[in-house]
Amino acid sequence: MTNPEIRLPPTIPAKCRKVFQAKVELLPPEGAGVLKAQVGRYLKTIHAQAPKNRNINLELIDRMGGVFDQLLDGYTTFSEEHRALIVGAARYFIETSDANDDLTDPLGFDDDLAVLNTVLMVIGRGDLVLVQDPGQAGRIRSPKG
Template identity: 30%
Template sequence: MFGWLKRRKHPLPRFPSTIKEIFETFCSTKIEGVEAEDLSALLSEYMKEIREKAENNPSLDLPLAEAIEDRLNFLIKNFDDYDQKQKSLIIGAVRYFAYASDPYSEEEFATGFFDDAKVLNYVLEELGHLDSCIDLR
């Protein structure tokens, strides 16, 4: 089949349009000098907060957050094996997950981590880890 006709299994979400904009900003802003340790610390701190909030908030989807964390940790562990463009995708995925400024609040919506998982699945596919994508059906 023609390469330009390749259909993605996990495209970036189109709605709301801010998901793509935010993710692309996180991939391109202040990425020079970012190391795996920086991403690991950001992810660890965020998951600590999520676990604390989950104790009092039953609508918070902790299993999905932990599935995202697991895959991000895999990417962070192998961070030095990727080229700069691939690293920027990993940086963007970690930042998108860890910063609360995305369109769906994790604390207010039961599907709050859905957009984070969709972004991560896009990154996993881009990096050739299609078998690690999170099943969102």
């Protein structure tokens, strides 16, 4: 982690900590726009893979992408520590080979969702948390909906 003063949330899942820690960094404001574009390109890549991979839950992935868009659009409104955590979560999301490989593991994006939701709670944006309904594969809802 390039910013030693930034504390990792203790609730980041253990299997995700090492990769997440390596992704946490405070970027200048213009870096948020670059990262947002990277998230957009990753979403296009995932959409291209979806027809040949039944493990990919496009509804979940698109909802996660929308949350990252919101966070990165408002990047400068967050504290430095929170900005670094947002960067870490977004970079974790676009890392294919994280705790659960996004393209080959049946649980591919579950770890990404856990990291995102943990960061959302830490930064005070619990209203954006995404919940995967048990027993309803592909059915994602926000806690309010």
